Amino acid sequence: MRIWRRKQFEADMDAELRLHIESYVADLVRSGVSVEEAKRRARAEFGSLEASKDECRQAWGLQRLDELRADLRLAFRTIRRSPGFAAITVLSLALGIGANTAIFGVFDAVMLRLLPVREPGRLVFVQTAGTSGRDGPPYPLFELLRDQATTFEAVAAFSGSAMELTADRGRELARGMWVSGNFYEMLGVRPLIGRSLSASDDQTAGPEGAVAVISRAYWQQRFGGDPTVLGRTVYVNGHAVTIVGVIPAEIMSLEPGRPVDIAVPMAFSDPRQRRDRTALWLFVVARLKPAAGIEQARAESEALFRSFMAGVQILPEARKRLFDHIELAPAAKGLNGLRRQFSKPLTALLILAGLVLLAACVNMTSLMLARALARQRDFAVRLAIGAGRGRLIRQNVTEALVLVAISAALGIVLARIGDTALVAFFAEGGHAIVLDLSLNVRVLLFTLSLGVLCGLAAGIAPALRAARLDPAAGLHGGSRSIAGNRVSMKLGRALVVAQVALSMVLLAGAGLFIRSLRQLEKVDLGFDRVGVLSLEVAPEQRLLGSPEWLAAQTGILERVRQIPGVRSAGLTTISPMSGRDRGAFVEVPGFVPQTERDKAIHMAAVSPEYFETLGVPVLLGRDFTAADHGSAPKVAILNETAARFYFDSANPIGGKVRFTNYPRRDLVYEVVGVVGDSLHDNLREPVSRFIYLPVPQSVEPIRRIGLAARCAGDPAGLSEPLRRQIQSVHPGLLVTSVSTMEKQIGQTLLRERLVATLSMAFGAVALVLASIGLYGILAYGVTRRTNEIGIRIALGATRSGVVWMILREGLALTAGSVLLAVPVVLAIGQVAKASLYGVEPHDPLTLASAALLLLVWAAVASVLPGRRASLLDPSTALRRD
Amino acid sequence: MSKQVELLQGTLDMLILKAVSLGGLHGYGVLLRLQQLTGGRLQIQQGSLYPALYRLERKGLITSEWGESENKRRAKFYRLSAAGRKQLKAETALWNDFSAVVAGVLRAVPGAS
Numbered sequence A: 001m002r003i004w005r006r007k008q009f010e011a012d013m014d015a016e017l018r019l020h021i022e023s024y025v026a027d028l029v030r031s032g033v034s035v036e037e038a039k040r041r042a043r044a045e046f047g048s049l050e051a052s053k054d055e056c057r058q059a060w061g062l063q064r065l066d067e068l069r070a071d072l073r074l075a076f077r078t079i080r081r082s083p084g085f086a087a088i089t090v091l092s093l094a095l096g097i098g099a100n101t102a103i104f105g106v107f108d109a110v111m112l113r114l115l116p117v118r119e120p121g122r123l124v125f126v127q128t129a130g131t132s133g134r135d136g137p138p139y140p141l142f143e144l145l146r147d148q149a150t151t152f153e154a155v156a157a158f159s160g161s162a163m164e165l166t167a168d169r170g171r172e173l174a175r176g177m178w179v180s181g182n183f184y185e186m187l188g189v190r191p192l193i194g195r196s197l198s199a200s201d202d203q204t205a206g207p208e209g210a211v212a213v214i215s216r217a218y219w220q221q222r223f224g225g226d227p228t229v230l231g232r233t234v235y236v237n238g239h240a241v242t243i244v245g246v247i248p249a250e251i252m253s254l255e256p257g258r259p260v261d262i263a264v265p266m267a268f269s270d271p272r273q274r275r276d277r278t279a280l281w282l283f284v285v286a287r288l289k290p291a292a293g294i295e296q297a298r299a300e301s302e303a304l305f306r307s308f309m310a311g312v313q314i315l316p317e318a319r320k321r322l323f324d325h326i327e328l329a330p331a332a333k334g335l336n337g338l339r340r341q342f343s344k345p346l347t348a349l350l351i352l353a354g355l356v357l358l359a360a361c362v363n364m365t366s367l368m369l370a371r372a373l374a375r376q377r378d379f380a381v382r383l384a385i386g387a388g389r390g391r392l393i394r395q396n397v398t399e400a401l402v403l404v405a406i407s408a409a410l411g412i413v414l415a416r417i418g419d420t421a422l423v424a425f426f427a428e429g430g431h432a433i434v435l436d437l438s439l440n441v442r443v444l445l446f447t448l449s450l451g452v453l454c455g456l457a458a459g460i461a462p463a464l465r466a467a468r469l470d471p472a473a474g475l476h477g478g479s480r481s482i483a484g485n486r487v488s489m490k491l492g493r494a495l496v497v498a499q500v501a502l503s504m505v506l507l508a509g510a511g512l513f514i515r516s517l518r519q520l521e522k523v524d525l526g527f528d529r530v531g532v533l534s535l536e537v538a539p540e541q542r543l544l545g546s547p548e549w550l551a552a553q554t555g556i557l558e559r560v561r562q563i564p565g566v567r568s569a570g571l572t573t574i575s576p577m578s579g580r581d582r583g584a585f586v587e588v589p590g591f592v593p594q595t596e597r598d599k600a601i602h603m604a605a606v607s608p609e610y611f612e613t614l615g616v617p618v619l620l621g622r623d624f625t626a627a628d629h630g631s632a633p634k635v636a637i638l639n640e641t642a643a644r645f646y647f648d649s650a651n652p653i654g655g656k657v658r659f660t661n662y663p664r665r666d667l668v669y670e671v672v673g674v675v676g677d678s679l680h681d682n683l684r685e686p687v688s689r690f691i692y693l694p695v696p697q698s699v700e701p702i703r704r705i706g707l708a709a710r711c712a713g714d715p716a717g718l719s720e721p722l723r724r725q726i727q728s729v730h731p732g733l734l735v736t737s738v739s740t741m742e743k744q745i746g747q748t749l750l751r752e753r754l755v756a757t758l759s760m761a762f763g764a765v766a767l768v769l770a771s772i773g774l775y776g777i778l779a780y781g782v783t784r785r786t787n788e789i790g791i792r793i794a795l796g797a798t799r800s801g802v803v804w805m806i807l808r809e810g811l812a813l814t815a816g817s818v819l820l821a822v823p824v825v826l827a828i829g830q831v832a833k834a835s836l837y838g839v840e841p842h843d844p845l846t847l848a849s850a851a852l853l854l855l856v857w858a859a860v861a862s863v864l865p866g867r868r869a870s871l872l873d874p875s876t877a878l879r880r881d
Numbered sequence B: 001m002s003k004q005v006e007l008l009q010g011t012l013d014m015l016i017l018k019a020v021s022l023g024g025l026h027g028y029g030v031l032l033r034l035q036q037l038t039g040g041r042l043q044i045q046q047g048s049l050y051p052a053l054y055r056l057e058r059k060g061l062i063t064s065e066w067g068e069s070e071n072k073r074r075a076k077f078y079r080l081s082a083a084g085r086k087q088l089k090a091e092t093a094l095w096n097d098f099s100a101v102v103a104g105v106l107r108a109v110p111g112a113s
Helices: A001-030 A034-044 A049-059 A063-081 A083-112 A141-147 A183-187 A216-223 A271-275 A293-308 A316-322 A337-374 A375-385 A389-427 A440-468 A471-476 A487-523 A545-564 A610-614 A642-646 A717-728 A741-748 A750-784 A787-794 A799-836 A844-870 A873-877 B012-023 B027-037 B046-059 B080-105
Strands: A123-130 A134-135 A154-168 A170-179 A213-216 A234-236 A241-248 A261-264 A284-290 A326-330 A532-539 A567-574 A582-586 A599-604 A618-621 A635-639 A656-659 A668-675 A690-694 A705-711 A732-738 B064-068 B073-082
Touching: A001 A873, A001 B027, A001 B046, A001 B073, A034 A049, A034 B046, A049 A063, A049 B046, A063 A083, A063 A389, A083 A337, A083 A440, A083 A750, A123 A293, A123 A316, A123 B080, A141 A154, A141 A271, A141 A316, A154 A183, A154 A261, A170 A732, A213 A216, A216 A241, A216 A787, A271 A326, A284 A293, A293 A316, A293 A326, A337 A375, A337 A389, A337 A440, A337 A487, A337 A750, A337 A799, A375 A389, A389 A440, A389 A750, A471 A705, A487 A799, A487 A844, A532 A545, A532 A741, A545 A567, A545 A705, A567 A610, A567 A787, A610 A705, A635 A642, A642 A668, A642 A690, A668 A690, A690 B080, A705 A717, A717 A732, A732 A741, A741 A750, A750 A787, A750 A844, A787 A799, A787 A873, A799 A844, A873 B046, B012 B027, B012 B046, B012 B064, B012 B073, B027 B046, B027 B073, B046 B064, B046 B073, B073 B080
Parallel strands: A170 A261, A213 A241, A599 A690, A635 A668
Antiparallel strands: A123 A134, A123 A284, A123 A326, A154 A170, A154 A234, A154 A284, A213 A261, A234 A241, A532 A705, A532 A732, A567 A599, A567 A705, A582 A599, A582 A656, A618 A668, A635 A690, A656 A668, B064 B073
16 A cells, blocks of 8 residues: 555655656756746646646545545544544444454354364364263273274373372362373474473383373462473372473363363373273374375274274163264364353354344444434535535445444453453353453454444445435525435434334343243252352372271261351262262162163262251151161162152152162162252253262262251351361361352353343343433434424423423334334244243243333433423524524 | 647557657656657647556556656656556557558548448
């Protein structure tokens, strides 16, 4: 672009033309003409110097640029002249653009972004699949694929796991990950400092011994970003491990959103698990060779899988369920858990944000239209003195685009603030989701195109209006006699109707989501959530399975029960709403399972007094007691659903339940009690079957245990005393996940809260915009009807009658728009039905409250211009033209 | 001085291309060259010369560079570009065809065909 060299261009052109004239003068003088005469003739023969320059500029293509500059100058001048208009437009548009940018940022991070690894498009997840879904293959199959598959460049494995980490005498539970040594090499991830892991780290006896890498976030927060962390020895699950590198945090694993602190080669994971030919605990990811097609790779993996399965002893049913065949899934975006969880709420939010933007856009259009009307005379003058209609349109659009550009800039700032809040929202609680919401090109392009669309949409209607103007009519009249006025008024009203209807849709949507959330929060859990503190205790690795740990468990209960303020306390292996779960297969004499599923049951080991602590009633039989110790007869308690399922109407007490999914054949428990149903994990789903065992009789070794304590006052205040007391039982105990039951339940409603909170904010913005629009159109109407109102007052209309007249108009407009919006609300409600809970999409109460809210605001917005109208002085009003 | 001829519309560009094809010239030089070539019989509006030069340069038919004029002044010299040479050739051919056809028509006498 030559725009930057504009000054140079002018100077050069000037010099060139001057040289021409001076040379000509010199030549004339040389031929005997007097200097004066020569100068005169040169000028005359050249013609207008300025016209020539102008033609040169035009020939050079500078005219458009000049016009653009003039348009911009004019745009800024008009904006400065009516700062109120500009402020409202910019603010509402900035809110719209900001909301969209913020939500799209999350959408981008969760749904669209590829993993920041080398050639993500060639990565695939290798999964064993069957009727019950897909899962990672067992470790021996992974080894087979890694060593023998020829269609893959490399095959790597990873598996998340909590790890007990000891460093500097401090012990904590870190978010760990087992990785095959080649994992980061295959992904092409470079370490921040130090080195990454390599295939040779799979061997336990490397030159540096056992090694590990940590994430940048963990490095910063646990080691203060100290570079001497390299070479430091820490203990992971009791094994000494040397830290050799720091990995840029965001690409520690292939699970988007899941933070990882430390990655340790798989060689140090549980060897029994690694040898197990049917244990599903891994994710396996492979990089296709450039020449290999995905089908070819699948066929080869399938063949290897068949040869592997030939040597596996497994029930035919289980084979069909989990080990039927191999599937390859694209891995460019990583595991899809987060996407599955958030695709619906985020899509809904994007649509709602889009509606807010639409409302802001409509608002801007009507404001610009009103202003174009006010400037009709101005336009008429310009047309009359020869301005092109095209120029007038262009000037209007330029003005709109300038407003949009300011709004977009402000919108991005707002979006950054919003994103900070959203990141915090996601990172909250025990299952933190870490999102990288830094601005990227895709998000900026999204914002830019939104802005341009808005600018064009809002600028074109008033521009066309201005261009259609008849200069004669425009010049003649006062506001009354302008020809296009009635049409403009109609268009203005249509825009306001659209705005009010949009806010009705948004408010009703927000209402539905808020009601859903309230309903979910009120769901009968089957236990009393108020006043319960919950935490987890993990023993040092070496204590596992030792009598010390068993003694510690009883010790914990005794200590905790003595703390003043604790009314009762109980232990459980699976705390409700903690996200943990454990399943087993059982056999009950007299019960004939129809499907494999019928044998499945959720399982938890609990201590005496646990049910009492949560407020779960014992319906039949008895609770566990201290007498149900490890060597006592094996007993179990069922929840009501399980009792009814397996024993129908028969008395379950005394019935026998045998676990069938363990190698031991003698795991038969006698049912001694039935407790009330309680929800375990998902508030939306019906109660599942549960079997409870006494802690000392647990079928599985207990690696950590949850504690629930019912407190007299605020449970949060007791968290410190509890932690201290538990640690004093045994120095090798680690207390984690301290939270209140209410908070934990709140966290399971993260998505619902996200949608409800944001849709409420969107609804509020739309409401404000609609009021502005309504106020604008009514105020304009009052100005236009000044004479008429003056006559009415002169003829004896009361002040309140005038107010009522305007108010009635506003309310009628609003009511009409609300009615128009109802079918849209119903249609959207149908789509969103799956996300709603305990409230129908056509819930009359919600619709009525949204409508009422709108009407109240409309009334406020109408009373102001109404009051102004009623205060008109008839004598002045009538004299106005 | 012999009788002056009006410049036909659209021919100025062609004449400028021809003028600068014989060697680099500054704007005033172009005017002198054209007057010399036409024996002063062609009326050229001096004011329209520069827009034409700018237009041709913008189209890439001529190139310009700053140099020193005969009387040691800074001056912008124009030179024919490769594209301009092609254009000049094409326009010359077109002009020759055109003038031959027009001349043929104008030579026609009643009843000759």
